[in-house]
């Protein structure tokens with residue numbers, strides 16, 4: 001980089017540090033560059049000597065946004081709003097804009113994003129690179145279904161405007177493409193007109209069968225649906241949980257989201273979350289909902305991002321960090337498959353108190369999009385001796401039930417499973433061979449899972 005003009009070098013400032021994803025495992029020593037303009041980003045791509053990877057809010061859990069020995073291109077300063085079309089409605093913005101920033105800018109216009117992941121710190125670029133889904137996938141699909149175009153900076157320095165019909169292969173490889181096709185600079189996202197508050201209905205269900213039946217009933221009837229599941233309860237109570245469904249509130253003003261977000265300033269001792277403490281917490285959490293259910297009005301942001309209420313909640317699991325496992329199983333195999341997965345988790349004694357069950361609708365448009373019709377289960381698994389064996393068992397169960405594991409959350413999948421779970425991997429690899437034949441863009445996940453192929 002020594003040949004870059006001095007002011008560009010100062011702007012881009014790189015620091016080498018040990019970093020982890022949101023699960024804080026695994027970790028990687030890598031440098032980070034912070035471009036402030038597309039020109040800075042192009043200069044980096046053209047002049048860096050080692051491998052690079054675009055990264056956003058670092059909210060993927062495992063090693064997807066890590067690159068040992070390479071350079072991360074942090075996109076957070078490329079966060080300008082370019083145009084707001086209130087008629088369509090749609091927004092054009094740079095890829096470093098976060099969902100929190102989107103909501104803030106759109107709310108005064110009575111607008112919102114049609115699809116949102118579960119934290120406001122995800123960037124638009126990161127959301128596209130995983131084709132993220134929200135609590136309304138049955139009705140709205142994933143984020144890729146709402147994009148008019150994406151501007152992609154290729155490693156050659158060329159910027160291409162991708163559309164689903166004009167550049168179908170590169171569009172499908174970039175959507176859910178884990179940052180490997182190029183740097184997403186800008187995109188145009190269609191929006192929805194909505195109230196900034198929701199009426200949330202909570203109901204509790206005694207076991208997995210009842211919870212799944214309630215989700216099926218809600219998937220097309222409610223605007224949003226999601227279930228929290230007690231992943232410690234076993235036997236007759238296996239898979240009991242609380243279903244949340246939500247509808248936009250009638251008046252558009254609604255209560256404003258409170259700015260009082262709490263933060264966890266230190267790591268909790270690793271052993272604090274064990275099957276007894278989590279079991280007690282889960283039982284209380286379950287019983288706080290009366291048998292007949294209850295209704296509450298919440299600001300939209302509070303409903304979409306409940307975990308953001310505790311900043312740095314990933315420190316709950318101590319310094320060792322945690323894995324997140326998220327799979328989707330098809331409708332037909334989900335009842336037995338999910339029961340077997342939960343039995344395996346409860347038998348392991350590993351307490352997961354963040355366990356979420358949702359339904360998913362149509363298959364995603366990206367070659368490596370995660371969504372497909374069925375049920376998706378997400379579990380936190382504290383990192384302790386034996387957790388990798390547990391994850392390997394969950395991977396086998398997912399395969400046996402014809403499901404797939406979500407790459408955004410993964411830190412442990414084996415390379416052999418990827419082509420089975422993601423049958424469009426060969427098409428993805430063909431695009432990479434064309435746009436980045438020298439593999440200038442890399443990640444620890446791409447290396448671990450052999451996403452590029454060719455050994």
Ligand SMILES: Cc1cc2nc3c(=O)[nH]c(=O)nc-3n(C[C@H](O)[C@H](O)[C@H](O)COP(=O)(O)OP(=O)(O)OC[C@H]3O[C@@H](n4cnc5c(N)ncnc54)[C@H](O)[C@@H]3O)c2cc1C
Pocket residue numbers: 022053054055056057058059060061064065075095096116117118119121122123124125126127129130131132133134135177178179180182183184185307408409443
């Ligand atoms: C609390 C929490 C809740 C979540 N809930 C959901 C959910 O409900 N649904 C869901 O689908 N996901 C969910 N996720 C996962 C999250 O949405 C994805 O991991 C998302 O990709 C993270 O975006 P990011 O900006 O943090 O990107 P990073 O984690 O920094 O990077 C993720 C990937 O995006 C690529 N990338 C980032 N920016 C760019 C860019 N500008 N150009 C090209 N590639 C880029 C990176 O190379 C990497 O492959 C959740 C994560 C957390 C922590």
